[in-house]
Amino acid sequence: MLEACGITLMRGGRAVLDDLALTLRPGECTALVGPNGAGKSSLLAVLSGELAPARGRVTLAGRPLSALGAAGLAKARAVLEQAPSLSAPFPVAELVALGMAAVPRATIDEHALAARAMTAVGIAHLAARPANRLSGGERARAHLARVLAQLWAGRTAGGGHFLMLDEPTASLDLAHQVGVMTAARRERDAGTGVLVVLHDLNLAAAFADRVVLLSDGRIAAEGPPSAVFRSETLSRVYGTPVAVERGHRGALRIGLDLPPAA
Amino acid sequence: MPAPSTPMRLSKGSEMDASLPAVPARRGWPRASWILLAFAAATLLLALAGLALGPVRLGPGEVLSALAGQGDPRAEAIVGGIRAPRVALAAAVGAGLALSGTALQGVLRNPLADPGLIGVTAGGALGAVGAIVLGGTLAATLPAPLRPWLLPIAAFLGAGAATAFVFSLARRGGGIHAATLILAGVAVNAIAGAVIGLMIYASTDTQLRDLTFWTMGGLGGANWQVAGIATACIAVALVGLIRLARALDLLQLGERAAWTSGLEVERVKRAAGLWSALAVGAGTAVAGPIGFIGLVAPHLARLCVGHGHRLLAPAAALLGAALLLAADLAVRLVVPPAEPPVGLATALIGGPFFLWLLLARIRRDA
Known part of the structure; x- marks a missing residue:
């Protein structure tokens, strides 16, 4: 269990997160949604241990995150940042292998894990391609494969409890968005x-067990998608x-409720 | 909606993706080790040439027997007393500059981060000049065995201060632009140059002679005491830097992602800065400012063994040693008995190389 309570994060004299509490549980997919500047990425950074909040505490299985160190955290959770990059043109397989740095080499089969991670996101055929010669979508998936490899390597070391993805679908077309969420x-x-x-509320409705709707650094609504995604709340x-409807298979469909242009 | 257990099937090669791919596991490994071996052989050959060639030419057999202590006394004096410390120093300084360049480029994620261009060498030079001009009184209070260490330590402190400044610039932005880096280097170089000028202006005649000797000296002044101290410092720094290879690979993800992947980023940056400053400072203290080795060697090494630091670091160090050995050989042989400073030779090779790099980048970015 990853528990955060009383989280306040200040930036430029303003509270980006304001006395916020959230618990992440194993085997549950939580989508963090909200308008720009609501504090989604900041909250993810606090939960990943990257930013220390001004007030409040975050604990993983009862231990404060700050006590785990970079390597301990890397085994416990894997994070995909918003716009991942790589300065050196490593082959994709080596980029993916970078994710396993926190786990001793002797304890894992690095090549098998990297191959599995690349296969899982459909880029196995790019293994030898330099990472700077990938399209935007291929690059996003290569970094996702790196993060999956980190998670799996962490699992073999008794960790791999949490996966945190910051807008993983931002640069992807529809099919790849579904692929990443799958x-x-x-x-x-x-x-x-x-x-x-996530920015795409329809993806959140389709894949998340629980939705946390942030607004101005606070939780405006929290619960299963059908409870949070209500027209008046979102509007x-x-x-x-914003209009919320039921699609032909019962799925929520969320969209702008605007009159047609002209 | 795809079933949860199917992998993404999107790309054209998806049928091939279904089975586990042949990851290029050890691909390139044998080739790379051959290249490293070739670099080592070239360095060794250049070192032997450095021992054999000069005003008095010695054959390979004479050099080897002199090294073994079984040659004629004159050859032994030339090889053991004059050329061997010089060759050892050239190899150490070249390797130190090249590996520092590799590490700085890795930490700053910028291929233009040469210790000379970003001001680390100038910081070391300022420390060395300060030790020569102001250190006389300090040295008199030190016990005799410690006095030879004053110059390298002062140069190390100067280089360390410059490195800390550049790293602090890089931290503020998260990343650092090539332009910012070079401009910061211009500023540090200008300030250090001005302060060095002031100190030369204020120095006495004896100090002035020492200074001129130091700036012009190149590797010519090497004796075993000087070469021993510098080589020991640089050797420690080389070991420290090579051990950072995996960390430098991770840093290519950017500092945030490197940290979330388990790297203690600040500790690694401190170590890289410390070892780089030690290698550059020790080299600058004995050989004067030598430019461009830290830029040229890592670039050539990348072309040969790729960007992974586990191969790149040793390859760059070997190439740096070979380059400086070759440059020193060139300045000794080109207009004997005069010896132009070795920094002139490296600048003559490195300057055009740097311009070519810049133009290639501009063309690519355009």
Whole structure:
């Protein structure tokens, strides 16, 4: 269990997160949604241990994150940052292998794990390609494979409890968005707690067990998608009319509630 | 919606993806080790040439027997007393500059981060000049065995201060632009140059002679005491830097992702800065400012063994040693008995190389 309570994070004299509490559980996929500047990425950074909050504490299985150190945290959770990059043109297989740095080499089969991670996101054929010669979508998936490899390597070391993804679908087309979320769901089914920052509410409705709607550094609504995604709640938080309907298979469909142009 | 257990099937090669791919596990390994071996052989050959060639030419047999202590006394004096410390120093300084360049480029994620260009060498030079001009009184209070260490320590402190400054610039932005880095280097170089000028202006005649000797000296002044101290410092730094290879690989993800992947980023940056400053400072203290080895050697090494630091670091160190040995050989042989400073030779090779790099980048970015 990853527990955060009383989290306040200050930036430039303003509270980006304001006395916020959240618990991540194993085997549950939590989507973090909300307008720009609501504090989604900041909250993910606090939960990953990257940012220390001004007030409040975050604990993993009862231990404060700050006590775990970079290597301990890297085994316990894997993080995909918003716009991952690589300065050196390593081959994709080596980029993926970088994710396993926290686990001693002798204890894992690095090549098998890297191959599995690349296969899981459909880039196995790119293994030898230099990472700087990938398209935007291929690069995003290569970094996702690195993070999956980190998670699995952590699992062999008794960790791999949480997967945190910051807008993993931002630069991807529709099919790849579904592919990334499917990969995240597989990890949830394997018992990992998944936290994913999403802009696309329809993706959140389709894949998340629980939605946390942030607004101005506070939780505006929290619960299963059907409870959080209500027209009046979303319209209020996003400041624009939002319609929520049921699709033909019962799935939620969320969209702007605007009159047609001209 | 795809079932949770199917992998993404999106790309054209998806049928091939279904089975586990042949990851290029050890691919390139044998080739790379051959290249490293070739670099080592070239360095060794250049070192032997450095022992054999000069105003008095010695054959390979004479050099080897002199090294073994069985040659004629004159050859032994030339090889053991004059050329061997010089060759050892050239190899150590070259390797130190090259590996420092590799480490700085890795930490700053910028291929233009040469210790000379970003001001680390200038910081070391400022420390060395300060020790020559102001250190006389301090040295008199030190016990005799410690006095030879004053110059390298002062140069190390100067180089360390410059490195800390550049790293602090890089931290503020998260990343650092090539332009910012070079401009910071211009500023550090200008300030250090001005302060060195002031100190030369204020120095006495004896100090002035020492200074001129130091700036012009190159590797010519090497004796076993000087070469021993510098080589020991640089050797420690080389071991420290080579051990950072895996960390430097991780840093290519950016500092945030390197940290979330388990790297103690601040500790690694401190270590890289410390060892680089030690290697550059020790080299600058004995050989004067030598430019461009830290830029040229890592670039050539990348072309040969790729970007992974576990191969790149030793390859760059060997190439740096070979380059400086070759440059020293060139300045000794080109207009004998005069010896132009070795820094001139490295600048003559490195300057055009740097311009070519810049133009290639501009063309690529355009």
